[in-house]
Amino acid sequence: MTTLLLSRPPWVDHQTPLWHPERQDRMRAVESALEEESFAWLVREEAAEAALQTLALVHPEPYIQSLIDAAPLEGLVAIDEDTSLSPDTLDAAMRSAGAAVQAVDEVMTGKVRNAFSAMRPPGHHAERAKAMGFCFFNNVSIAARHARKAHGAERIAIVDWDAHHGNGTQDVFWSDASVLFCSTHQMPLYPGTGAASERGEHDTMVNVPLRAGDGGEVFREALEVAVLPRVKAFSPDLILISAGFDAHWRDPLADLELTEADFAWATQQLMDIVFTIGQYNLVSMALNSFGVQADPGLPGFDI
Numbered sequence: 001m002t003t004l005l006l007s008r009p010p011w012v013d014h015q016t017p018l019w020h021p022e023r024q025d026r027m028r029a030v031e032s033a034l035e036e037e038s039f040a041w042l043v044r045e046e047a048a049e050a051a052l053q054t055l056a057l058v059h060p061e062p063y064i065q066s067l068i069d070a071a072p073l074e075g076l077v078a079i080d081e082d083t084s085l086s087p088d089t090l091d092a093a094m095r096s097a098g099a100a101v102q103a104v105d106e107v108m109t110g111k112v113r114n115a116f117s118a119m120r121p122p123g124h125h126a127e128r129a130k131a132m133g134f135c136f137f138n139n140v141s142i143a144a145r146h147a148r149k150a151h152g153a154e155r156i157a158i159v160d161w162d163a164h165h166g167n168g169t170q171d172v173f174w175s176d177a178s179v180l181f182c183s184t185h186q187m188p189l190y191p192g193t194g195a196a197s198e199r200g201e202h203d204t205m206v207n208v209p210l211r212a213g214d215g216g217e218v219f220r221e222a223l224e225v226a227v228l229p230r231v232k233a234f235s236p237d238l239i240l241i242s243a244g245f246d247a248h249w250r251d252p253l254a255d256l257e258l259t260e261a262d263f264a265w266a267t268q269q270l271m272d273i274v275f276t277i278g279q280y281n282l283v284s285m286a287l288n289s290f291g292v293q294a295d296p297g298l299p300g301f302d303i
């Protein structure tokens with residue numbers, strides 16, 4: 001097995017206000033854990049910036065330009081009450097999207113068997129023309145569109161187990177039958193979308209709201225009943241996972257009470273699905289996405 005870990009160059013420092021929960025300490029914690037000997041086998045690369053035309057696969061150019069124009073030379077500029085730009089933010093945001101694209105490229109071309117991207121800022125709240133909820137560019141959506149354009153993926157499934165609904169991803173793919181979007185999330189909770197009745201123009205939006213305190217048993221049942229069968233039936237060429245981990249019991253912003261074992265179980269379920277589809281590779285993008293490619297030309301998955 002070859003697993004790629006994508007992370008930021010050390011000098012990139014997207015800053016948020018002092019009180020803000022989405023801060024650099026999160027990445028420091030991830031990076032420090034992944035420095036342990038048990039992860040020494042990971043192939044490590046620094047994320048490059050996504051090209052402007054790649055961002056434009058999802059976001060209108062005037063929106064991208066408006067962020068460039070708003071970026072400060074020093075201090076912070078608030079986009080909304082949760083979301084602000086610092087001098088390094090666009091560099092970091094373009095690398096978050098770039099990491100997603102890079103992971104897809106390396107997996108789809110067979111350079112690595114799977115990949116994990118630990119990057120910030122996150123992306124799943126960013127709509128086509130609206131930054132919100134700590135997000136500027138919708139990394140998983142950009143990765144999906146790139147997989148389609150550059151690698152000919154015809155069907156892509158996105159599974160989003162972040163505690164919040166991926167409203168941005170839903171916005172991007174609402175009318176796009178080539179993408180199945182499945183989301184488990186706490187409801188009611190920010191951003192307020194994600195009711196089960198939201199199904200998209202082609203019935204490709206699968207929203208599974210959970211209640212505060214539901215815990216791992218309910219989460220696993222939700223995946224088994226409502227998500228995994230849909231992903232399997234879709235027979236995707238690529239599965240991307242918006243792997244936000246704020247459904248963890250120690251996260252202060254949500255109350256889904258999941259454990260590490262629940263996330264591992266969910267990951268294994270998706271790996272098992274792909275194993276039944278064919279032989280495959282896996283891309284994972286923490287906070288952003290996680291993906292599996294069916295590729296009959298490659299040997300079996302062996303993580």
Ligand SMILES: [Zn+2]
Pocket residue numbers: 162163164244246
């Ligand atoms: Zn979240």
